[in-house]
Each structure stands twice: as structure tokens, then as C-alpha cells.
Amino acid sequence: MQNLTLSWQSAGALGATVYAGSLLVRRTGRASSALVLREIATVVGLFAVWQFAGQASVMGTGDAVSRGEWIWNAERGLGLPSEAALQRLVLPHPLLVQGANYYYASMHFGLMIALLAWVFFRHRESYPWVRGTLVLVTAMSLAVQLIPVAPPRLLPDSGMVDTAVQYGQSVYGTTIDGLQADAYSAMPSVHVAWCLLVAVAVIRISPSRWRWLVLLHPLITVTVVVVTANHYWLDGVAAVLLLLLSYLLQWSGARGLRRLRSRRQVLLPEGRSDPVRIPTS
Numbered sequence: 001m002q003n004l005t006l007s008w009q010s011a012g013a014l015g016a017t018v019y020a021g022s023l024l025v026r027r028t029g030r031a032s033s034a035l036v037l038r039e040i041a042t043v044v045g046l047f048a049v050w051q052f053a054g055q056a057s058v059m060g061t062g063d064a065v066s067r068g069e070w071i072w073n074a075e076r077g078l079g080l081p082s083e084a085a086l087q088r089l090v091l092p093h094p095l096l097v098q099g100a101n102y103y104y105a106s107m108h109f110g111l112m113i114a115l116l117a118w119v120f121f122r123h124r125e126s127y128p129w130v131r132g133t134l135v136l137v138t139a140m141s142l143a144v145q146l147i148p149v150a151p152p153r154l155l156p157d158s159g160m161v162d163t164a165v166q167y168g169q170s171v172y173g174t175t176i177d178g179l180q181a182d183a184y185s186a187m188p189s190v191h192v193a194w195c196l197l198v199a200v201a202v203i204r205i206s207p208s209r210w211r212w213l214v215l216l217h218p219l220i221t222v223t224v225v226v227v228t229a230n231h232y233w234l235d236g237v238a239a240v241l242l243l244l245l246s247y248l249l250q251w252s253g254a255r256g257l258r259r260l261r262s263r264r265q266v267l268l269p270e271g272r273s274d275p276v277r278i279p280t281s
Contacts, residue, residue, distance in 0.1 A: 011048035015041045039120060039131075043113075046135065049142070064184040068150035071187065071232050072158060080233050083152055083226050084159045090227045091161060100224045101169040108191050111217060115198050119205065126205050129250050133197060136246035141190045141239065148184035153229035160229040188238035189231040195221040196243055 022037035076082075090096050112134070119127045153162040164170035172183045195218040202214040225231040 011044055015044035015048055018044060043116065064148035064150040065154065068155050068186060071234055072155060075233055083232060087160055087227045087229060097163050098167050098169065100228050101164045101167060103220060103224045104228050104230060105171045108194060111198050112194050115201055119201065123205050129254060130201050132250045133246050136249055137193045137197065137243050138190065140242045140246060141188050141193060144188055145185040149187040150184055151186040151230050152232060163228045186231055187235050188242055189225055189235035191221055191225050192236040193239035193243045196240065
């Protein structure tokens with residue numbers, strides 16, 4: 001099973017091409033179509049950065065394994081439940097295991113793309129904060145992942161099974177460009193960060209009473225990343241903290257921008273038709 005189908009070079013070239021296309025379309029007067037192309041170029045460009053950072057973070061397996069073992073032992077010291085114990089509950093059920101592998105490989109990107117499209121076309125006013133939070137939490141996660149950490153499935157004494165390899169569903173094989181997905185980026189779990197962002201966005205934006213069902217996505221995702229031996233519990237905790245920080249930065253930035261615009265708003269005093277701008281200092 002292939003998770004990534006473009007190298008960072010291919011994704012970067014595609015993003016640049018689409019962005020150039022948006023400029024040409026804008027010159028024809030079709031501003032709406034140009035905006036759609038620009039957003040597609042932005043997402044593809046972010047994917048290129050993701051790919052590049054993933055390749056750059058693979059600096060060897062020795063220290064990565066020792067860091068993974070430190071996290072594993074720290075969790076035991078904190079009294080957290082064993083990931084291996086949860087996995088043993090699922091291993092006797094092949095369909096559940098294969099379903100978990102598929103969910104891990106496909107729903108991570110699939111639902112995020114669906115969210116961006118839904119917000120962009122149906123709730124445009126909310127798109128800036130969703131995209132901004134996504135960019136921030138992804139950038140922070142990639143920065144942390146520059147320090148490689150082996151996931152539980154690569155720890156020799158964890159007792160956990162690499163379920164994706166067991167059923168031939170691993171996303172960490174060779175892609176069509178001859179590259180590999182980063183197998184040593186366990187900390188933090190971007191899967192957890194993204195699924196929580198999807199849930200927060202849907203609950204905050206959608207007026208439907210069924211919107212709370214989206215909470216199933218983070219619940220399933222957290223279970224999946226653990227039973228497939230791709231992440232530790234603490235990977236998810238770190239992802240939650242980074243998402244909260246990203247959300248706060250996005251909120252404070254938007255609030256500061258509104259204040260700046262308010263200070264610079266144009267006043268029309270009584271008896272005058274020419275605008276007078278408020279001094280900014």
C-alpha cells in the first residue's frame with residue numbers, strides 16, 4: 001500500500017505550476033477559479049515541505065531507537081496503559097487489523113482534504129483560521145520530527161507487531177519516485193493533531209445537530225495509531241499540546257489583525273466627505 005505518491009521535488013513543481021496557472025486565470029477575470037487554484041497550489045506546496053522535512057529527519061536508526069525506548073519506559077513510569085496490551089486485543093481479528101492499517105494509511109490525508117474543500121466552498125469565512133491552524137500545527141510537528149524517534153513497532157523489546165508489514169499494507173515502502181515515507185517520525189503524531197483539528201473545525205462551523213459524530217474520527221484514529229504500533233500515547237499528548245498552541249497563535253494573530261484594522265479604519269467626520277485616517281501611533 002502506497003501512502004505517498006509524490007516526491008518533494010514533484011510536489012513542489014506541481015504546486016508551482018498550479019500557482020502559475022492561477023495567475024493566468026486571474027488575468028482572464030475569473031477571480032473565483034483563480035482563488036481555487038491558488039489554494040490547491042498552497043496545499044500541494046505544504047505537501048512538498050512535508051516530504052522534504054520527512055526525508056531530512058531520517059538521520060540514522062540508533063539514536064531513534066534509544067529515544068523510542070526512553071518514551072516507552074517513561075510511559076511505564078507514569079503508569080500509562082501498555083500499547084502492547086491494547087494491540088493484543090485486536091490481533092486475533094484479521095479484519096479489524098487490516099481495517100486499522102487502511103484507516104491509518106488513507107483517512108489521515110483523505111479527511112483533511114475533504115475538510116479543506118468543505119470549508120472553502122461552503123464556509124469561506126472560516127477557511128483562514130482552519131488553514132492557518134493546519135499550517136502552524138504541521139510546521140511545529142515537522143520541526144519536532146527533525147529529531148528522529150522510532151515508533152513502537154521498531155523497538156526490539158516492545159512486544160508489538162508491525163501489523164502493516166504483517167498484512168502487506170505498509171505505507172513505509174518505496175514510492176513511485178523511489179523515496180520512502182519517514183519511518184522515524186513517531187513524535188509527535190501528526191495523525192492525532194490533524195484528526196482533532198478536523199473534529200474541532202466541524203463542531204465549530206457546522207450547524208447540524210449530527211456534527212458531534214465527527215468525534216468518532218479522533219477516537220478511531222487514536223486507537224488505530226496505537227494498535228498498528230505506529231505511535232505511543234505520549235505522541236498523541238504532544239500532538240494535542242501543539243494543536244492547542246497553534247490554535248491560540250492563530251486566534252491571537254487574527255485578533256491582533258482585527259485591532260490593527262480597527263485602528264486604521266476610515267472615519268467620515270460630520271460635514272466632511274474626505275476620509276480621515278486614524279493615526280497608528
